Amino acid sequence: MKPLISPSVLSANFARLQEDIRAAEKGGGERFHLDVMDGHFVPNISFGPMIVRTMKKVTNVPLDAHLMISDPDKYIPEFVDAGAEFVIPHIEASYDVYRSVQLIIELGAKAGIALNPGTPVEWVEPLLDKIDLVLIMSVCPGFGGQKFQPQSLKRIKALRSLLDKANPGVHIAVDGGVKKENIVEISASGADILVAGSAIFEAQDIEKAVRELKRLIDKQ
Ligand code: DX5
Numbered sequence: 390m391k392p393l394i395s396p397s398v399l400s401a402n403f404a405r406l407q408e409d410i411r412a413a414e415k416g417g418g419e420r421f422h423l424d425v426m427d428g429h430f431v432p433n434i435s436f437g438p439m440i441v442r443t444m445k446k447v448t449n450v451p452l453d454a455h456l457m458i459s460d461p462d463k464y465i466p467e468f469v470d471a472g473a474e475f476v477i478p479h480i481e482a483s484y485d486v487y488r489s490v491q492l493i494i495e496l497g498a499k500a501g502i503a504l505n506p507g508t509p510v511e512w513v514e515p516l517l518d519k520i521d522l523v524l525i526m527s528v529c530p531g532f533g534g535q536k537f538q539p540q541s542l543k544r545i546k547a548l549r550s551l552l553d554k555a556n557p558g559v560h561i562a563v564d565g566g567v568k569k570e571n572i573v574e575i576s577a578s579g580a581d582i583l584v585a586g587s588a589i590f591e592a593q594d595i596e597k598a599v600r601e602l603k604r605l606i607d608k609q
């Protein structure tokens with residue numbers, strides 16, 4: 390799959406969300422990334438399923454729900470019902486993550502799994518016949534605008550070679566600190582979905598910022 394840009398709306402200006410979304414879409418954003426935080430799994434609170442419903446009214450671009458929440462099974466049905474395409478719980482948040490993945494699929498959405506920076510990428514191995522995406526956190530989750538952790542490149546490469554053997558169809562998304570300065574290296578390491586929040590929504594010109602990130606990965 391050609392690498393694509395997934396703007397993370399956590400960094401958008403919520404006083405003018407529709408304009409920001411339209412601008413990111415016009416610039417070439419091909420999926421939107423919704424960072425759900427419960428103040429327990431991560432030290433920040435953001436938004437719930439309502440954001441998916443709201444965004445569905447504003448855009449037809451697929452919406453991915455990154456669930457940085459404890460006890461995700463309790464809320465997965467609401468995110469699927471609200472229209473999330475990928476529902477991505479953290480592997481660290483479930484006592485039985487296989488059950489979470491099965492629930493997402495049974496309800497008709499696509500299952501992804503997110504890994505914190507300290508979690509070995511090998512943990513996804515038992516799930517590879519079920520999931521379509523692995524989200525590698527390249528920052529400690531909870532906030533936008535953090536610095537990309539360089540050791541993530543090694544993790545992305547290790548995961549890519551693991552997937553190439555076990556299930557090449559599984560996508561790798563990278564999330565946290567993705568900027569124009571590092572996006573080429575991240576994409577070359579094996580990432581095919583590049584999540585970017587502050588690099589896009591804190592830019593003077595949102596549309597231009599997305600276009601520039603796309604130009605950089607498209608010339609790979
Ligand atoms: C962090 C979130 C990321 C974050 C990305 O917990 O999962 O999606 O919003 O924002 P930037 O690109 O600014 O690091």
Ligand code: ZN
Binds near residue numbers: 397422455564
């Ligand atoms: Zn995220």
